[in-house]
Amino acid sequence: MFRILKGASGERIFRTATISALVLLALFFIGIIVSLLAYTKWDTFISALGSSEILSAIRLSLMTATIAAIISMLIAVPVAYAISRSSFPGKDIVDSLLDLPIVVSPVALGAALLVFFNTPLGSAIDDNILKFVFSVPGIVLAQVTVISALAIRLLKSTFDGIDPRYEQVARTLGCSKPEAFFRVTLPLARDGVIASTLLTWARAVGEFGATVMLAGATAMKTETLPTAIFLSLASADVEKAIAVIFVLILIAVAALLIIRKTVGRRYHV
Amino acid sequence: MIEIRDLSLHLGEFNLKNINLAIRDGEYFVILGPTGAGKTVLLECVAGLHRFKKGAIFFDAADVTRLVPEERSLGYVPQDYVLFPFLNVSDNIAFGLKQSRISAAEIRERVNEIAGILGISLLLRRDTRSLSGGEKQRVALARALAPSPHTLLLDEPLSALDLRTAKSLRLELKRIHHQLGLTTIHITHDLMEALEMADRVAVVQDGRVEQVAEPEAMLFYPDGDKVADFIGSPNILDCDYSRNLGQGVMEVGCGSLKLTVAHEGADIKKVAILPRHIYVSETRPPGLSVNGFQGLITAIEPTSNIVKISLDVAGKALMSEIPTYIFDEMDLVVGQEVFLILRMRRIRIYESNR
Numbered sequence: 001m002f003r004i005l006k007g008a009s010g011e012r013i014f015r016t017a018t019i020s021a022l023v024l025l026a027l028f029f030i031g032i033i034v035s036l037l038a039y040t041k042w043d044t045f046i047s048a049l050g051s052s053e054i055l056s057a058i059r060l061s062l063m064t065a066t067i068a069a070i071i072s073m074l075i076a077v078p079v080a081y082a083i084s085r086s087s088f089p090g091k092d093i094v095d096s097l098l099d100l101p102i103v104v105s106p107v108a109l110g111a112a113l114l115v116f117f118n119t120p121l122g123s124a125i126d127d128n129i130l131k132f133v134f135s136v137p138g139i140v141l142a143q144v145t146v147i148s149a150l151a152i153r154l155l156k157s158t159f160d161g162i163d164p165r166y167e168q169v170a171r172t173l174g175c176s177k178p179e180a181f182f183r184v185t186l187p188l189a190r191d192g193v194i195a196s197t198l199l200t201w202a203r204a205v206g207e208f209g210a211t212v213m214l215a216g217a218t219a220m221k222t223e224t225l226p227t228a229i230f231l232s233l234a235s236a237d238v239e240k241a242i243a244v245i246f247v248l249i250l251i252a253v254a255a256l257l258i259i260r261k262t263v264g265r266r267y268h269v
Numbered sequence: 270m271i272e273i274r275d276l277s278l279h280l281g282e283f284n285l286k287n288i289n290l291a292i293r294d295g296e297y298f299v300i301l302g303p304t305g306a307g308k309t310v311l312l313e314c315v316a317g318l319h320r321f322k323k324g325a326i327f328f329d330a331a332d333v334t335r336l337v338p339e340e341r342s343l344g345y346v347p348q349d350y351v352l353f354p355f356l357n358v359s360d361n362i363a364f365g366l367k368q369s370r371i372s373a374a375e376i377r378e379r380v381n382e383i384a385g386i387l388g389i390s391l392l393l394r395r396d397t398r399s400l401s402g403g404e405k406q407r408v409a410l411a412r413a414l415a416p417s418p419h420t421l422l423l424d425e426p427l428s429a430l431d432l433r434t435a436k437s438l439r440l441e442l443k444r445i446h447h448q449l450g451l452t453t454i455h456i457t458h459d460l461m462e463a464l465e466m467a468d469r470v471a472v473v474q475d476g477r478v479e480q481v482a483e484p485e486a487m488l489f490y491p492d493g494d495k496v497a498d499f500i501g502s503p504n505i506l507d508c509d510y511s512r513n514l515g516q517g518v519m520e521v522g523c524g525s526l527k528l529t530v531a532h533e534g535a536d537i538k539k540v541a542i543l544p545r546h547i548y549v550s551e552t553r554p555p556g557l558s559v560n561g562f563q564g565l566i567t568a569i570e571p572t573s574n575i576v577k578i579s580l581d582v583a584g585k586a587l588m589s590e591i592p593t594y595i596f597d598e599m600d601l602v603v604g605q606e607v608f609l610i611l612r613m614r615r616i617r618i619y620e621s622n623r
Contacts, residue, residue, distance in 0.1 A: 165351050168318050171338035172345040174368030174416060183364075187355045 033249075040242050048243040056220055057228040058247060064136065064224065065204035068143035072151045072204075073197055075144075080155035081181070085164065101149035110142050110213025117214075138215035139222060143204040151200045158192025159185070191263045202255040206248060225251075270294055271420060271452065276314060276324030283307045284476040285314070288324070292420075292454060297446050299455045299467035303499065307476040308456045309348070312422050315454065316345045328419070339368075344413030344421040344451075349429060350405045352397040358408050359384075359393040365416035383411045386445065403434035410445070420452040427462060439466060460500060460543070464488065464617065472496050488541050489619045503541040503617075504587050511537040525583035529559050530616045539619040544590035546615035549578055550608045551599055560611040566603050571596070580609060 005013060048054060083095055101109060116122040117133050125132070132138040162185060170180040186193070208226035215222040219231055225244050232241035276288040285307050292298045300308050313319050315326060317338035325334045333341055352361050359380055366376045384390045387407045392400065397408065406426060413421060426442065427435040443466060446453050457463055463470050464484045472479045472487065472495075480492035489505060491497040506523035513519050519532045521540060530540060548554075554561060564582035571577075576596040578589045589609065601607065 163351070165347055166353065168313075168316075168338070169345065169347060169351045170364070171318070172316055172341075172343055173365030173412070174339045174342075176337075176339055179368070184353060187353075190355070 036242055036245065039238070041239060044239040045243050045246075048237075048240040049247070051240070053220060053223070054228060054240065054243060054247070057223045057225050057244070060136070060139070060223065061205050061225040064139045064143060065201050065207075068140045068147060068204045069197055069201035071140070072144050072148035072200055073193070075148050076151035076155050076196070076200075077193070080152045081159050081185070083152070084156050084159035098149055098152055101146055102153065106142075106146050106207065106209030106211075107213055108209075109145050110210030113138075113142065113145060113210065113214045133214065134216040134218070134222065136215070136222060139211050139224060142210035142214045143207045146207050146210050147200040147203050150203060151196050154196035154199065155189070155192060158189045158196070161192075162188045195259050195263050198255045198259050202252055205251050270327075270329055271315065271454070272327040273311075273315070274325045274327065276311075276321060276326070278310065278314065278319060278321040278323070280310055280319065283310045285311055285321075286476045288473075288476075288478055290471055290478060290481065292452060294452055295450050297443070297453045297455065297466060297468045299457060299463040299470045300473055301457055301460065301463040301467075301470050301499075302473035304458055306473045308458075308473055309424055311473065312345075312424055312454060312456055315420075316343055316422055317341050342416070342418050344416070344418035346406075346409045346413050346421070346423050346426055348424045348426075350409040352400075352405060352408055352412070354398055356397070357393070358389065358395050358397060358400070361397060361408055362393075362411045362415050364412060369416060379415055380411075383415050386414075386448065387411045387441075401434075402430045403438060406430065406438060407441075414445075414449070414451075418451070420454065421446075423453065423455040425456055425458070428457070428459065442466065461615075472499060474499060485617060485619050488617055489539055501543060501545070501590075502588070503543045504547070505539055505541045506585065507539055508537050524585055526562065526585055528611065528616065529613055530618060531614055532618045534618075535620045537618050537620060541617045541619070542611050542615055544577065544588045545575075546612045547580075547587060547589035548610045548612070549580070549589050549591060549599075549601070550610075551601070551605075553608050554610060558610055559613050560616075562609050562611070564607060564609055566601060566605045566607060569601060569603055580607070582609065 004010070079098070083091070083098070114133065117126045130137050132141050166184045166188060167175075167177075167180040170184045171177070175183055205224075206226060207224075208230065211222075211224060212227060212230070217223065217227045217231055223231065225248055228244045229241045229248075232238070232244065271290075271292040273288050273290040276285055278285040282305070288311060300311065302308050310319065314321060317333070317336055317340075321334075325332055327333065328341070338345075353364065356364065362380045362383060363376050366379055371379075380393070381390065384393055387410060389404065389407045389411060392404060392408070397405065400408065406429075410426075423442070427438055430438060439462065442453075442455075445451075455466060467484050469481060470484050470487050471481045472492075474495050479496045480487055482490075482492070487496065488500065488503055491500055506526065506528075508521045508523045511519050511521040513533065514529070517531055517533050519530050519537065521528050521530055521537050523540065528540060530537070562582050564580040564587065566578060567581050567586070568579040569576060570579075571593065574593050575590045576593055578591065578601065580587045580589060587609070
């Protein structure tokens with residue numbers, strides 16, 4: 001079947017095919033952005049951007065995503081290290097289980113969380129400790145649930161890439177196990193930690209499915225940026241939706257630029 | 270004194286079987302063996318990097334089997350140095366010192382002192398990634414020595430270096446060993462390295478200690494076929510007389526052969542030279558040739574990458590080994606008369622009567 005693709009002509013055809021795919025995909029994204037720009041009336045765009053609803057959504061999104069990113073890193077660093085360095089029976093099962101949130105639809109995760117808070121244990125937590133359902137902590141919990149698996153995956157590959165012998169040498173130089181982790185492994189993982197923090201943070205900013213299930217979509221109360229797009233379109237306010245889309249794109253680009261600047265090309269996601 | 274008693278360990282493809290070794294204080298102890306013999310695992314056991322169920326390790330009289338690495342105060346230099354890439358040379362050397370409660374000024378002083386001993390004072394501000402192999406090795410040594418360990422563990426310290434660097438570092442290691450009087454365990458697969466550096470050698474094969482002896486004793490009296498095979502059956506000549514020529518040179522008579530050797534001391538009973546240190550040539554080598562002879566090829570036996578050539582030199586049977594690619598460029602046949610040189614510096618001496 002591949003006979004006609006032999007030799008120099010085959011090489012040319014193959015290169016043309018792969019580059020065509022690349023060009024088509026780039027055109028697709030450029031087309032979307034151009035259509036957004038063409039659709040926008042700039043005066044209404046500016047006023048939408050300055051509206052108190054959008055400003056509060058920006059504030060809420062940045063705040064919840066930052067808290068969620070910090071919490072998930074605090075969880076992900078030890079978990080990823082444990083999976084990367086230790087071997088125990090059933091490790092493969094645990095490992096696959098931790099991948100579930102990456103594959104399962106966020107809406108399903110959010111719905112599952114909502115169900116959990118309707119169980120006796122869940123409602124006891126919700127009533128007596130911290131109110132999650134239809135409230136701001138619910139947004140953070142929904143985001144953490146979705147992004148921590150991603151953080152673990154990214155950090156695990158970082159720790160996998162660090163030769164355990166660095167720690168062994170540190171031990172022979174007088175470090176205890178925790179000291180060796182903090183003095184050697186963590187500095188070696190610096191780039192990976194920075195990159196995964198920013199990526200999970202950006203992912204948390206964009207989280208919608210789980211958030212809307214658990215925290216709902218109450219304007220000005222549990223309205224994050226993606227929720228704002230949903231609410232704007234639901235009320236046929238396209239300008240406002242476009243304004244929020246641009247804000248989200250801006251945040252994503254900023255996150256990627258910061259990763260490039262601080263970590264450079266040493267870290268590939 | 271470091272004592273390893275009845276150590277057995279199964280770790281992946283490595284198997285240590287009932288290892289018993291005693292390393293004396295201040296000794297330069299070399300563990301010699303082929304790749305995959307389990308030497309590194311053994312060294313890592315001493316360093317405390319593996320847990321094992323069978324056997325024990327003692328430092329002096331104290332059982333350290335259950336101690337974690339940081340409680341053993343050993344200096345460990347792994348094979349590829351494992352310098353911390355996020356620290357510069359000076360901070361790498363200071364790494365272990367920062368674990369002890371001494372002041373920053375004292376740390377700086379100690380780093381400078383150690384860097385001076387190893388001749389790397391000019392490298393202290395450098396990024397470790399910009400160092401050459403030999404420089405990295407010195408930095409790794411300095412890092413291991415800085416906290417003043419009682420024993421230095423070296424895992425193949427010279428194997429990753431080019432020949433010239435390895436040679437100078439070999440002398441350096443001996444000098445540091447003398448200067449600091451540090452018990453040193455040095456792992457290598459290189460016989461010449463072991464012969465030149467060791468006070469005593471342990472030959473390890475397939476996870477077993479086959480022989481522990483002084484280098485000369487091992488060379489002249491290998492214990493068992495495994496050791497003899499690994500050493501590569503040196504040419505051993507009994508000597509009838511020896512005569513001091515002065516300036517570190519002696520003349521020995523071994524039957525019909527009269528050899529010049531670099532040695533000064535008592536009477537020489539035997540000399541040994543490895544087959545790879547006998548050079549064969551079809552034409553008379555130019556210039557003054559010390560230990561140059563003429564001989565007859567009695568047999569040629571090619572193996573995978575070397576060719577073994579049996580020679581008859583004035584009634585003495587000698588064996589030479591030359592790399593196949595060199596052999597292919599020569600026209601050697603059985604019965605041919607050739608010139609050979611026994612490299613003077615490579616001839617090993619055995620003095621005592623045994």
